[in-house]
Amino acid sequence: MKDIDQAEMSPDEWDELHFPRADHNGFDDVVEAAISRRGFLNGVVAFGSGAAVMGTSMLKGTTAVAGQSDRFAFEQLPIQTDGTVHVPDGYEWEVLVRWGDPLFSDAPAFDAATGVPTEGSDRVFGENTDGMELFKVGNHELLVVNSEYVNTKTNLPENEGGKPASAGDVLRLQNFQGVSVMEVTEGENGWEVVVDSPYNRRIHHNTPMVIDGPAAGHDLLKTDADPTGTASLGTFNNCGSGRTPWGTYLTCEENFNGYFGATEEASLDDVTAAGFKRYGVKTDVDPGRYNYHGFDARFDISKNPNEPHRAGYIVEIDPANPDSTPVKHTALGRFKHENAAYALAPDGRVAVYMGDDERGEFMYKWLSRDKYVPGGDTSTLLSEGQLFVARFDDDMSGEWVALTPAATGMSEAEIALFSRIAASAVGATTMDRPEWIAVNPTAVEAYCCLTNNKNRGIKPNAGGDDTAANGPNPREANNYGQIVRWRPHGDNHASNTFDWDLYVMAGNPTNQQGAYKGSSNINEGNMFNAPDGMQFDTTGIMWIQTDGNDDNEGEFEGMGNNQMLAGDPVTGEIRRFLTGPNGSEVTGLTWSSDKRTMFVGIQHPGKPFPDGEGSLPRSSIVAVKRTDGAMVG
Numbered sequence: 200m201k202d203i204d205q206a207e208m209s210p211d212e213w214d215e216l217h218f219p220r221a222d223h224n225g226f227d228d229v230v231e232a233a234i235s236r237r238g239f240l241n242g243v244v245a246f247g248s249g250a251a252v253m254g255t256s257m258l259k260g261t262t263a264v265a266g267q268s269d270r271f272a273f274e275q276l277p278i279q280t281d282g283t284v285h286v287p288d289g290y291e292w293e294v295l296v297r298w299g300d301p302l303f304s305d306a307p308a309f310d311a312a313t314g315v316p317t318e319g320s321d322r323v324f325g326e327n328t329d330g331m332e333l334f335k336v337g338n339h340e341l342l343v344v345n346s347e348y349v350n351t352k353t354n355l356p357e358n359e360g361g362k363p364a365s366a367g368d369v370l371r372l373q374n375f376q377g378v379s380v381m382e383v384t385e386g387e388n389g390w391e392v393v394v395d396s397p398y399n400r401r402i403h404h405n406t407p408m409v410i411d412g413p414a415a416g417h418d419l420l421k422t423d424a425d426p427t428g429t430a431s432l433g434t435f436n437n438c439g440s441g442r443t444p445w446g447t448y449l450t451c452e453e454n455f456n457g458y459f460g461a462t463e464e465a466s467l468d469d470v471t472a473a474g475f476k477r478y479g480v481k482t483d484v485d486p487g488r489y490n491y492h493g494f495d496a497r498f499d500i501s502k503n504p505n506e507p508h509r510a511g512y513i514v515e516i517d518p519a520n521p522d523s524t525p526v527k528h529t530a531l532g533r534f535k536h537e538n539a540a541y542a543l544a545p546d547g548r549v550a551v552y553m554g555d556d557e558r559g560e561f562m563y564k565w566l567s568r569d570k571y572v573p574g575g576d577t578s579t580l581l582s583e584g585q586l587f588v589a590r591f592d593d594d595m596s597g598e599w600v601a602l603t604p605a606a607t608g609m610s611e612a613e614i615a616l617f618s619r620i621a622a623s624a625v626g627a628t629t630m631d632r633p634e635w636i637a638v639n640p641t642a643v644e645a646y647c648c649l650t651n652n653k654n655r656g657i658k659p660n661a662g663g664d665d666t667a668a669n670g671p672n673p674r675e676a677n678n679y680g681q682i683v684r685w686r687p688h689g690d691n692h693a694s695n696t697f698d699w700d701l702y703v704m705a706g707n708p709t710n711q712q713g714a715y716k717g718s719s720n721i722n723e724g725n726m727f728n729a730p731d732g733m734q735f736d737t738t739g740i741m742w743i744q745t746d747g748n749d750d751n752e753g754e755f756e757g758m759g760n761n762q763m764l765a766g767d768p769v770t771g772e773i774r775r776f777l778t779g780p781n782g783s784e785v786t787g788l789t790w791s792s793d794k795r796t797m798f799v800g801i802q803h804p805g806k807p808f809p810d811g812e813g814s815l816p817r818s819s820i821v822a823v824k825r826t827d828g829a830m831v832g
C-alpha cells in the first residue's frame with residue numbers, strides 16, 4: 200500500500216478509513232464453506248496457510264485454456280512501469296482531451312502550475328474521467344463522460360494540503376465533477392473536441408435534476424429548498440456509465456456519501472440514522488475530503504439531513520437535447536452504483552444489470568414492466584418495473600430475487616431508498632465489490648468484475664451480513680479479484696434464474712499458491728489485479744480495465760501499471776493491450792461510430808501525464824487507432 204494522504208485517496212480508500220467495519224474473524228467459516236463446496240468446483244480444493252484455496256469451473260461449452268484460438272489482432276504488450284501510455288505494435292495513441300481543456304471558447308486557459316481558476320471552472324472538461332459512451336446525433340459524434348471525483352491537491356494546488364478554504368474553492372471542486380457532454384471530431388490533427396458545439400454541456404454538483412420513481416416525493420427526500428422531494432441539484436461521484444437503446448446516457452452515482460458532513464451535532468430519526476450507517480454517510484464535523492458542508496449548507500447534515508437521500512441513483516441524460524433536465528430514477532435502487540448495463544429480453548422488456556461497489560454488497564437487476572419499441576414511448580422503462588437482487592447458489596445456479604414489499608417488509612419507496620437493507624432482508628449474496636457489468640452482444644450472457652475484497656471471510660458488510668467465502672467469491676482476503684459470468688435460463692435476460700461460473704480469477708502464478716495463483720487463463724505474461732472497467736466491442740471481445748495495486752512488488756510483482764486487456768469469452772484467453780501511466784487507473788471505454796478509434800480513459804495519473812515535467816497531472820481520454828486504419832472494435 201502506498202503512502203497516501205486523504206487528498207490523494209480514492210473514494211473507496213477514504214470511505215474505508217472513515218468507516219471501518221466491525222472486526223470479525225470468520226476464517227473458520229471460510230474453511231467450512233470451502234469444504235462444503237468440494238462437490239461443485241472442478242479441480243482442487245485444498246488449503247494453504249490462512250486461506251481457502253480452490254479451483255474454478257466453467258460453464259458448459261467453455262474452456263479456459265489460453266492459446267487455443269486467436270481472435271486478437273495484436274501481440275501481447277509486456278507490462279510497463281513508466282509514466283505514459285503504451286499500446287502494441289501496429290497501434291498508436293493520442294490525447295483527445297485533458298482535465299481543464301476548454302469545452303467553450305470563453306473558458307479560462309489552463310495553467311500548468313495552478314490549473315483552472317474557479318471562475319469558468321464549469322466551462323472545461325472535468326477531472327478524473329471515468330465511464331463514457333459515444334452517441335451519434337445526426338452527423339455529430341457526442342462523447343458523454345463522467346468525472347468521478349477530484350484530487351483536491353491537484354485542483355487546489357495553492358491551498359495547504361489541497362483543503363478547500365472558501366465557498367469559491369468548494370464551487371471549483373463541484374464544477375470539476377459530474378458529466379461532460381462534448382462533440383468530438385477527427386481532422387488533420389487527429390481527434391479533438393469541437394469547442395462551442397451547441398451540444399457541449401457541463402452537468403455538475405449544482406445542475407437541476409428531476410427525481411422520479413417510487414421514492415420521488417417521499418418525506419425523506421424533502422428539503423427546505425425542495426419541499427416536493429422531486430427536484431434535486433447535482434449528480435455525484437459519477438463512476439461507470441450505461442446507455443439505453445433509445446439514445447440516452449446513464450450516469451451512476453457511486454460514493455455519494457463522501458460529500459456530506461455536519462457543522463454541529465445532527466439529530467436524526469432512527470430510519471435516517473440506520474440508512475446513514477448502512478451507506479457510510481458521515482455525521483461528524485471533520486472537514487473531510489471536500490469540506491462542502493463547511494461552506495455549502497446543502498451538504499451540512501445538521502441543517503439538511505435529507506440531502507444524502509437524494510443521491511445514490513442512476514441518472515438519465517439526453518445528450519441530443521442540451522436543454523433537457525437529467526432524471527434520477529429511484530426505481531433502479533439507491534446504492535453505490537458502479538455502472539448500468541442493459542440487455543433486451545426477447546419480448547422487448549429492458550433489463551439493466553447493476554453492481555453496488557462496496558465490500559460485501561450486492562448485484563442488482565432492473566426489469567421494465569413495458570416493452571421497448573423503437574420510436575415508441577420510453578418514458579416508463581426506467582420507472583415502472585421490478586428491482587431484483589442476485590443470489591448465487593453453490594450448485595452454480597442462481598436467482599434474481601424480487602425486492603417486493605411482501606419479500607422485504609418495506610414499502611416500494613423504502614425499497615428504492617434503502618435498497619441495500621431490502622436486499623439484506625431477502626438473503627442476497629455478498630460480493631467482492633461488484634464493479635462494471637458488461638453484456639455480451641454475441642451470446643446471452645453477462646459478466647461482472649468483482650474487483651477485490653480484503654474483508655472476504657474477515658468482516659461482515661455494513662449491514663452485518665456474513666461474508667464467508669461463497670461460490671463466486673471463493674477466496675478470503677481476496678486481493679486480486681475475479682470476473683463472474685451468468686447465463687439467464689431460457690436465453691432470456693428477463694428470466695429470474697441463471698447459471699453462473701467464474702470467467703477468470705486474477706492471481707499471481709509466479710509467487711503465490713493455490714487459488715491465489717489465479718485461474719488457468721492467467722499466466723506469467725498476462726497478470727493483472729483488480730478488474731474494474733469492462734465493455735464488449737461489437738465483435739464480442741471483452742475489454743477489461745484495471746484499478747489495482749501498481750507497485751509491481753510482492754504479490755503484485757509482474758503486473759506493472761494498471762492496464763486494459765482483451766478477453767475472449769469463448770476460449771478464456773486474455774491478452775494485455777494497453778498500459779496506463781504509473782499511478783493511474785485505466786477506466787472508461789467507448790468507440791467512434793466507425794469503430795476505427797477506441798477512446799480510453801486515464802484517471803488520476805500519478806506522474807505529470809500527459810504534459811510532462813512542470814505540469815500538474817491531468818486525467819485524460821486517449822484515442823487509440825490501428826496504424827493501418829482498420830477497425831478496432
Ligand code: FEO
Binds near residue numbers: 537634
Ligand atoms: Fe468508482 Fe467502483 O469504481
Ligand code: CA
Binds near residue numbers: 438439634635731732
Ligand atoms: Ca470503477
Ligand code: CA
Binds near residue numbers: 634650731746
Ligand atoms: Ca475500482
Ligand code: CA
Binds near residue numbers: 209746784
Ligand atoms: Ca477508481
